[in-house]
Amino acid sequence: MEVLNSPGIIVEWRTMLGFSSCGRKCEQVSSLPWKNMAGRAGVESNWRPANAEPHHHLQHACRFGGGGSDRASLRSFTLGRGCRDLGSTTVVHAGWSSKKSELKSHLSTVEILRLLTSSGSNVQQVLENQAQNLKPSDWFTVLDSLGKQQKWILALEIFRWLQRQKWYRPDNGFYSKLISIMGKAKQLRLAVWLFGEVKRSGHRPDTSLYNALITAYLRSREQGRGFEKAVQLLQEMKGKPKCLPNLVTYNIFLRACAQSGEVEQVQGFFKEMVAAHIYPDIFSYNGVIDAYGKTGNYDEMEKTLTMMRGQHCKPDLVTYNTLIDAYGRAKAFAKMEQVLKSMKGAKSRHKPDLNTYNIIIYSYARAGDLEKMEWSLGRMEAAFFKPNLATYEFLVIGYAHAGAFQLMLERLTDILEAGEKPRLATLRAILEAYCKHNLFEEAEELLYKVKNWFKRPNAPLYLIVLRAYGKQNRLEDMERLLEHMKMAGLLPTEAAFVEFLDLFESSWNDKCSESDVTLEGDGIDSIESSGTDTLICQSNVDV
Numbered sequence: 001m002e003v004l005n006s007p008g009i010i011v012e013w014r015t016m017l018g019f020s021s022c023g024r025k026c027e028q029v030s031s032l033p034w035k036n037m038a039g040r041a042g043v044e045s046n047w048r049p050a051n052a053e054p055h056h057h058l059q060h061a062c063r064f065g066g067g068g069s070d071r072a073s074l075r076s077f078t079l080g081r082g083c084r085d086l087g088s089t090t091v092v093h094a095g096w097s098s099k100k101s102e103l104k105s106h107l108s109t110v111e112i113l114r115l116l117t118s119s120g121s122n123v124q125q126v127l128e129n130q131a132q133n134l135k136p137s138d139w140f141t142v143l144d145s146l147g148k149q150q151k152w153i154l155a156l157e158i159f160r161w162l163q164r165q166k167w168y169r170p171d172n173g174f175y176s177k178l179i180s181i182m183g184k185a186k187q188l189r190l191a192v193w194l195f196g197e198v199k200r201s202g203h204r205p206d207t208s209l210y211n212a213l214i215t216a217y218l219r220s221r222e223q224g225r226g227f228e229k230a231v232q233l234l235q236e237m238k239g240k241p242k243c244l245p246n247l248v249t250y251n252i253f254l255r256a257c258a259q260s261g262e263v264e265q266v267q268g269f270f271k272e273m274v275a276a277h278i279y280p281d282i283f284s285y286n287g288v289i290d291a292y293g294k295t296g297n298y299d300e301m302e303k304t305l306t307m308m309r310g311q312h313c314k315p316d317l318v319t320y321n322t323l324i325d326a327y328g329r330a331k332a333f334a335k336m337e338q339v340l341k342s343m344k345g346a347k348s349r350h351k352p353d354l355n356t357y358n359i360i361i362y363s364y365a366r367a368g369d370l371e372k373m374e375w376s377l378g379r380m381e382a383a384f385f386k387p388n389l390a391t392y393e394f395l396v397i398g399y400a401h402a403g404a405f406q407l408m409l410e411r412l413t414d415i416l417e418a419g420e421k422p423r424l425a426t427l428r429a430i431l432e433a434y435c436k437h438n439l440f441e442e443a444e445e446l447l448y449k450v451k452n453w454f455k456r457p458n459a460p461l462y463l464i465v466l467r468a469y470g471k472q473n474r475l476e477d478m479e480r481l482l483e484h485m486k487m488a489g490l491l492p493t494e495a496a497f498v499e500f501l502d503l504f505e506s507s508w509n510d511k512c513s514e515s516d517v518t519l520e521g522d523g524i525d526s527i528e529s530s531g532t533d534t535l536i537c538q539s540n541v542d543v
Contacts, residue, residue, distance in 0.1 A: 109138050113145055116154060123154070127161050136167060140177060147181035155181050156190070170203045176212045183216025188226070191216040207243050210236075211252060218256040227256070247278050254287030258294065266291040280311075286318050293326025301326060317350040321359055328363025333372070336363060354385045358394060365398025373398045389415065393426045400433035405442075408433075421453050427461055435468035440477070443468075451488065459490045 112130040115121055134142075139162055146155040159178055162168050175198050182191035195213045198205050214233050220226035234253070237243045250273040257265040266288055273280065285308040292301035305323070308315065320343050327336035340360065343352050357380035364373040373395065380387065392415050399408035408430065415422055427450065434443035443465050450461060462485050469478045 109134065109141050109145075113142060116142075116146075116158075117149065117151065123157055124161070127158065131165075140173060143174070143177050143181065147177070147184060150185060152181050152185040152187060152190075170198070170201050172198070172203070172206050172209050176208045179209065179212035179216055183212065183219050186219065186221060188216055188220045205243065207237065207246055207249065210243055211246075211248050214249065215252055218252065223260070230256075245276070245278075247273075247281060247284070250278060251281075251283045251287065254284055254291075258287045258291035261291065261294045263291050263295050263297060280313070282308075282313055282316055282319070285313060286316075286322060289319065289326075290322050293322055293329065296330060298326065298330060298332075315350070317353060317356075320350055321353075321356055324356060325359045325363070328359060328366070331363075331367055333363070333367075336360065352383065354380070354388065354391075357383070357385060358388075358390050361391060362394040362397070365394050365401065368398070368401045370398060370402050370404065389418075389420050393423060396422070396426055397429040400429045403433065403437060405433070405439075424458055424461070427458075428464060431461060431464045435465060440465070440468070440474075444481070447484075459485070462490065 112126065112134065115126045115130065116123060139158070143155050143158065146152075146158070155178065159174065162174070175194055179191045179194050182188070182194065191213060195205065195209060198209060210233055214230045217226040217230040217233070230253070234245060234249065237245050237249070250269055253269045254266055257263075257269065270280070270284070270288055273284070285304060288304050289301050289308075292298070292304060301323075305315070305319070308319075320339055323339050324336050327333070327339065340352060340356070342348060343350060343356070357376060361373055361376045361380070364370075364376060377387065377391070377395070380391070392411050396408050396411045396415070399405070399411065412422065412430070427446070430446060431443050434440070434446070447461060447465065450458070462481060466478055466481060469475075469481065
């Protein structure tokens with residue numbers, strides 16, 4: 001009975017019925033603006049009208065419409081503080097409406113992406129029907145998602161539709177995203193054309209547009225010419241006060257030069273960035289470390305790591321993975337394992353991920369150490385990481401290097417049964433292993449299978465087998481394989497064609513030399529025959 005007569009319980013019952021302590025209904029206060037009351041112990045979300053007096057006995061308070069922790073916290077707040085007038089108005093958090101709007105916008109974006117990417121969809125009809133559900137900023141998300149799916153044609157079509165809408169205004173953000181999408185899709189001409197369209201529309205390109213176009217040039221198929229054009233754009237930016245290069249600009253160049261192993265250029269851009277009072281960040285240091293690691297300059301790599309820490313720039317997961325990859329290339333497995341051990345430490349903020357274990361597996365696979373490779377696979381699974389396509393391909397490469405062809409075929413079968421296709425790098429490793437062990441029938445059988453896996457076979461794969469035939473003077477096999485390439489519509493590049501001629505010439509010369517040695521000492525007729533054969537060989541090479 002004492003509990004039932006406590007003031008807090010009475011307040012709760014009156015609150016639920018919507019009465020004040022006087023027994024009359026409380027006035028509605030929903031029209032008043034609401035203000036957050038912070039600092040009340042035990043109440044995470046307590047709200048009051050903005051014009052209410054700041055007295056500890058509130059004249060107006062809200063009853064939360066929802067149950068659970070909100071009502072419980074309100075009740076605990078009222079116990080022991082006397083009777084208050086509690087209205088029956090339900091108040092919604094100010095952030096809830098915005099979160100609800102964001103959720104609705106996200107669902108609309110997902111729905112329009114599903115409709116646009118479904119087979120047989122009418123793009124114009126989908127856009128007209130779904131446009132009212134999306135905000136202008138949501139279209140940026142749509143374009144970004146299509147770019148990640150490599151649907152650049154669809155992205156360009158949607159952008160043209162957006163330009164015809166009344167609300168659209170020329171915006172560098174949309175153009176920058178489109179140029180980036182075209183660059184990833186190797187559509188350099190379209191990227192350049194879009195950049196020029198900004199100028200033709202009377203809108204000035206900014207730094208973000210230049211960065212997008214520089215990235216497109218650096219990703220072009222003609223890497224040498226693309227790099228020259230990218231550097232020209234960099235110099236053009238320096239002459240425009242409103243388009244000066246920023247940290248992102250230099251990070252783009254550092255990453256591109258690091259991937260190609262151009263250490264001197266990496267050093268040059270890094271010094272130029274510091275001279276321009278643009279201070280490096282973690283992405284800048286990771287690019288420099290990667291460049292030194294790929295070229296085997298491990299002392300400078302470690303010095304850069306020390307310098308980075310001295311600048312209070314802490315290594316991240318990419319830094320550790322780059323170090324592991326570098327030590328793995330150098331076969332410095334003790335240092336590689338030491339980095340992994342430090343990542344597993346209790347104080348480490350960056351634990352090993354799936355990519356970390358894949359790099360370690362690949363490092364042992366390149367070295368042909370099957371025992372350590374399989375042991376690393378076990379460590380990956382013990383860390384609750386499921387092997388992915390890259391894991392299986394690294395295992396295939398490891399078994400191929402070691403000549404364990406049965407295990408290699410088992411892993412290759414796992415990839416195919418999963419509905420995946422091996423990468424060209426994996427196929428090159430298998431072909432090189434077959435040729436190394438003179439398993440040419442298996443190598444050609446794999447080439448025939450590649451025709452079913454890819455729409456268009458890769459000419460360099462045939463070049464691997466042709467080189468092996470050339471080294472063993474198997475000219476008939478070379479001619480047969482070249483004829484097969486011709487039937488498949490594969491035209492070698494200029495460099496590959498020159499290499500074919502060199503292989504033929506060296507093979508014919510070796511064959512003719514063997515013929516001279518065999519016929520030596522058999523009389524005048526034999527010598528004349530040998531000379532005739534040599535002339536025939538030379539005439540065939542010339543043709």
